[in-house]
Amino acid sequence: MNTCKCSKAEFGRERSETLSAQPEGTGLVTIEHEPIIGETPQATLQSWLTPNPLFYIRNHYSIPESVSQWELALDGNVDNALSLTLTDFRSFPIQTLPITLECAGNNRSDLEPQVPGNPFQNGAISTAIWAGVPLRHLLERAGISKGSVEVLFEGFDIGEPAPGEGTQPYLRSLPIDVATHPDTLLAYEMNGEPLSREHGYPIRLIVPGWYGMASVKWLRRISVLQEPFEGFFQTDRYIVEGDDGEPVPVAQMHVKSLISWPESNAQLSMQSHMINGMAWSGFAHIAKVEISDDGGETWHEADLVGPRYRYSWQQWHFAWSPKSAGHYTLVARATDEDGNTQPLETRWNSLGYIINGVRPVRVEVN
Numbered sequence: 001m002n003t004c005k006c007s008k009a010e011f012g013r014e015r016s017e018t019l020s021a022q023p024e025g026t027g028l029v030t031i032e033h034e035p036i037i038g039e040t041p042q043a044t045l046q047s048w049l050t051p052n053p054l055f056y057i058r059n060h061y062s063i064p065e066s067v068s069q070w071e072l073a074l075d076g077n078v079d080n081a082l083s084l085t086l087t088d089f090r091s092f093p094i095q096t097l098p099i100t101l102e103c104a105g106n107n108r109s110d111l112e113p114q115v116p117g118n119p120f121q122n123g124a125i126s127t128a129i130w131a132g133v134p135l136r137h138l139l140e141r142a143g144i145s146k147g148s149v150e151v152l153f154e155g156f157d158i159g160e161p162a163p164g165e166g167t168q169p170y171l172r173s174l175p176i177d178v179a180t181h182p183d184t185l186l187a188y189e190m191n192g193e194p195l196s197r198e199h200g201y202p203i204r205l206i207v208p209g210w211y212g213m214a215s216v217k218w219l220r221r222i223s224v225l226q227e228p229f230e231g232f233f234q235t236d237r238y239i240v241e242g243d244d245g246e247p248v249p250v251a252q253m254h255v256k257s258l259i260s261w262p263e264s265n266a267q268l269s270m271q272s273h274m275i276n277g278m279a280w281s282g283f284a285h286i287a288k289v290e291i292s293d294d295g296g297e298t299w300h301e302a303d304l305v306g307p308r309y310r311y312s313w314q315q316w317h318f319a320w321s322p323k324s325a326g327h328y329t330l331v332a333r334a335t336d337e338d339g340n341t342q343p344l345e346t347r348w349n350s351l352g353y354i355i356n357g358v359r360p361v362r363v364e365v366n
């Protein structure tokens with residue numbers, strides 16, 4: 001019996017047309033329209049790779065107008081300053097890596113008491129295969145001079161970060177050892193496609209393992225510094241208070257997991273269900289994920305499944321057979337190979353960063 005009117009090939013074409021007809025960002029859960037900020041929908045968090053149109057977007061300023069005559073300056077404390085075109089980039093070595101980006105403010109809306117800032121749920125995280133040139137290759141070409149401590153990255157986007165701060169580009173720096181790490185990329189491709197405007201066309205920085213704020217989009221200038229950079233997004237934002245009250249910069253992603261399925265308030269039947277989700281850490285591979293169906297009283301180890309890479313999240317699943325009808329509180333807890341375990345409670349901080357406490361998912365079985 002042939003009830004389908006379309007051949008497989010036609011179906012494929014139809015699908016790709018639907019996908020490309022969708023402007024980037026429209027399938028996201030909108031947090032803000034201008035500048036555009038959106039998170040990945042819950043249903044898409046089941047996919048190890050995030051489709052480009054559903055990759056979360058976080059911008060501080062409006063997306064810069066399309067950059068004609070783009071050139072990237074590499075200057076500062078270097079032996080030979082460089083000016084690079086896109087054609088130059090095509091002649092450099094290419095490195096391709098699957099890398100998870102998580103916004104430092106992901107899950108901010110879970111904090112109690114509430115804090116200001118984008119009220120993200122758990123979708124300010126996505127994974128793509130990034131391709132580009134190791135930054136180190138260009139820094140070696142330019143030659144880092146003696147006395148250098150950091151590398152500063154400037155985006156083409158400009159605005160006033162807070163009232164009274166004055167108009168300035170998005171600026172972030174990295175310590176020299178992170179900048180020269182072989183996996184720190186100047187990326188121009190995302191899942192096999194050129195970067196879209198939303199995600200930093202033509203070139204962006206990708207700092208594997210770090211929260212998203214480090215991965216500067218729309219790069220215009222890279223400068224080697226002899227002093228630590230103290231700009232707004234380095235010292236006023238993306239810091240948390242340490243135990244001694246001193247500000248600690250936000251850097252690597254802390255160990256964390258999420259339950260992709262089931263969703264909160266799901267009604268489930270009395271049978272076996274495959275609970276699934278993701279786990280990640282900027283410090284090391286994931287060692288284990290544990291699941292509890294009683295809000296954290298007892299724990300059971302989940303199976304780690306799918307691809308296993310250093311900088312991308314780890315998929316996991318757990319076959320769960322509820323013993324009786326009723327309400328359950330499911331929680332997942334990840335541990336990485338450095339021995340870091342996801343805390344049961346997030347450490348509250350006033351700017352709402354590094355929110356990695358376990359997140360209960362309440363379901364009803366009947």
Ligand SMILES: Nc1nc2c(c(=O)[nH]1)N[C@H]1C(S)=C(S)[C@@H](COP(=O)(O)O)O[C@H]1N2
Pocket residue numbers: 055056057058059060061101102103104154155156157170198199200211212213214215216217218
């Ligand atoms: N130039 C520039 N780069 C930027 C930002 C920005 O506002 N401007 N936002 C940063 C933050 S906070 C995050 S979480 C990531 C988000 O990258 P995405 O929008 O491609 O997901 O970009 C980072 N790079």
Ligand SMILES: [Mo]
Pocket residue numbers: 058102103104105212213
């Ligand atoms: Mo972010």
